[in-house]
Amino acid sequence: MNRKSIAAALISAALAVGLTACSSDESPTAAPTSAPTTTNAASPFGTDEFIANRLRKSTTAIVEAVEERGGTPEQALAALLASQAETAWQSGLSMPPPADGIRDIYGWRFAYNIGADSSDAVRAATQTFMQNAAAVTLKPDDPVAYALAVQHADPRGYNEKEHFYKFGETAAGQYPKALEKAQAAYDELRDSK
Helix, strand or coil: CCHHHHHHHHHHHHHHHHHHHHHCCCCCCCCCCCCCCCCCCCCCCCCCHHHHHHHHHHHHHHHHHHHHCCCCHHHHHHHHHHHHHHHCCCCCEECCCCCCCEECCCCCECCCCCCCCCHHHHHHHHHHHHHHHCCCCCCCCCHHHHHHHHHHHCCCCCCHHHCCCCCCCCHHHHHHHHHHHHHHHHHHHHHCC
């Protein structure tokens, strides 16, 4: 046997021992296999940082637009609720049939001369939401009923079949479901101020 053969045999033996040790389930030095925890798990914006930042930007624009008009926290919650129910806080979505074209953050056909997914578009749509809120006599104590009343007060005529970004969704199903997320978003945004 020459030196190269001995070295190759030793390397092979060391690798075999190392691989056997690594594959053993009884190794006392094995790292725990629990899943990593994240601090954003409870956030209404999710755990994906890119998407969460985008949703946080939209919801911040909603709350600020309501507050700039002198709106109440209940109205801000209703605006968050309506936009969560209709488009999951995303402006500029293409809606499924029978709707056509892209929609603003409240599910209406996009008609502003600005970038459809911009904060400016979210603010403009929220201004319209607040204009419609002025025509509603219902108090905002029940955010679900109030948000729907504001949507129905819009002079464009609320047609549920053309509003939701997922086919087959309804106001009766989506608005109550959006309340918890809207409240959590409002709380998170106001706590971070």
